[in-house]
Amino acid sequence: MNTLLLGNSIADIKSGAALIKKGGVVAMPTETVYGLSADALKGEAVEKIFKAKGRPMDNPLIVHISDVSDIERFNLVKEFPQKARALAEKFWPGPLTMILKRSDVIPTQVSAGLDTVAIRLPSHTVARVLIRESETVLAAPSANKSGSPSPTTAQHVLDDLDGCIDAVIDGGMCSVGVESTVITLATDTPRLLRPGFITVEQIEEVIGEIEVDDAVLFKLSDDKKAASPGMKYKHYSPKAKVVLVSGGDDAFCAFVNEKYEADKSVGAICYDEDKFELLCKCIPIGKSDDLESQAHLLFDALRQVDELINISTVYARCPQKDGVGMALYNRLIRAAGFEVICLE
Ligand code: AMP
Ligand code: MG
Numbered sequence: 533m534n535t536l537l538l539g540n541s542i543a544d545i546k547s548g549a550a551l552i553k554k555g556g557v558v559a560m561p562t563e564t565v566y567g568l569s570a571d572a573l574k575g576e577a578v579e580k581i582f583k584a585k586g587r588p589m590d591n592p593l594i595v596h597i598s599d600v601s602d603i604e605r606f607n608l609v610k611e612f613p614q615k616a617r618a619l620a621e622k623f624w625p626g627p628l629t630m631i632l633k634r635s636d637v638i639p640t641q642v643s644a645g646l647d648t649v650a651i652r653l654p655s656h657t658v659a660r661v662l663i664r665e666s667e668t669v670l671a672a673p674s675a676n677k678s679g680s681p682s683p684t685t686a687q688h689v690l691d692d693l694d695g696c697i698d699a700v701i702d703g704g705m706c707s708v709g710v711e712s713t714v715i716t717l718a719t720d721t722p723r724l725l726r727p728g729f730i731t732v733e734q735i736e737e738v739i740g741e742i743e744v745d746d747a748v749l750f751k752l753s754d755d756k757k758a759a760s761p762g763m764k765y766k767h768y769s770p771k772a773k774v775v776l777v778s779g780g781d782d783a784f785c786a787f788v789n790e791k792y793e794a795d796k797s798v799g800a801i802c803y804d805e806d807k808f809e810l811l812c813k814c815i816p817i818g819k820s821d822d823l824e825s826q827a828h829l830l831f832d833a834l835r836q837v838d839e840l841i842n843i844s845t846v847y848a849r850c851p852q853k854d855g856v857g858m859a860l861y862n863r864l865i866r867a868a869g870f871e872v873i874c875l876e
Contacts, residue, residue, distance in 0.1 A: 588761075597652070708728075708827060817833050
């Protein structure tokens with residue numbers, strides 16, 4: 533298959549929509565990461581997403597809408613509870629996904645057999661125009677090969693999926709850089725399933741206390757069923773081994789420099805301030821207190837690790853576990869296969 537590279541003009545977005553109407557799969561930019569989209573109401577089209585990504589069929593997809601009214605227009609859910617409406621009012625369009633009880637129009641491929649469906653209204657104009665022009669709603673997981681870091685540029689998408697999908701629309705680099713916050717409102721108490729740019733603290737200001745699923749910060753034991761199936765898979769991994777290192781600035785740099793003295797194939801994902809202290813090849817992702825920059829650059833950094841010659845192990849700063857840091861920690865701990873070295 534020849535993958536078409538489209539720009540973000542209205543004519544190009546319409547070409548993308550035409551491919552979707554024919555049952556094709558098109559990668560689109562969103563404010564979080566690039567998504568691989570297909571008509572969410574056609575099971576056969578959705579199957580092509582799983583095939584292109586190599587995604588396990590038991591991992592459900594997020595349905596992207598272009599307006600809140602799409603939920604009723606396409607009859608996507610059994611109920612749209614008051615707390616969900618309040619969150620939609622506050623955070624949509626934006627990087628928040630809500631899990632609701634699904635209606636029968638959702639194909640089993642989208643919900644992976646669950647009785648719920650994940651819904652998001654993205655804020656990226658290209659995504660919203662593509663959905664609207666496709667005259668449907670779009671199932672769209674991240675547009676990477678399953679297991680690899682999520683794509684934040686059209687080039688990342690092509691690196692993973694060139695020849696496996698119909699088209700990619702280039703909308704530049706994604707602003708947020710980590711995937712959406714996922715919260716379920718299908719349980720009695722709302723529960724965070726995946727942390728993202730919209731934080732627990734922000735959500736609690738709108739709907740009161742929520743629970744945080746164990747799988748957000750800890751490794752699930754093999755016998756435990758994941759509330760969000762995606763959380764059980766190894767994810768975000770470059771080919772090099774990633775190790776998280778928790779400790780202060782001086783301790784981190786001294787530790788990595790010592791490792792580098794012993795083995796020149798060591799690298800680091802670090803804060804901007806660290807790059808003057810480190811002897812090894814390093815990828816700075818922002819100032820230590822600039823979590824937005826760190827989220828924006830994290831996946832690109834994980835992809836760059838494999839492009840830096842001879843790097844076999846990369847040591848990464850361990851983020852704080854609250855605010856946007858919770859999203860960074862959740863992604864990095866998976867990239868590191870849950871390996872953390874504590875220096876103090
Ligand atoms: P991705 O689209 O690649 O960002 O992954 C979507 C995430 O949302 C995965 O972790 C899924 O397991 C999760 N997800 C999607 N639909 C549901 C659902 N109905 N219930 C629980 N988690 C879901
Ligand atoms: Mg993904």
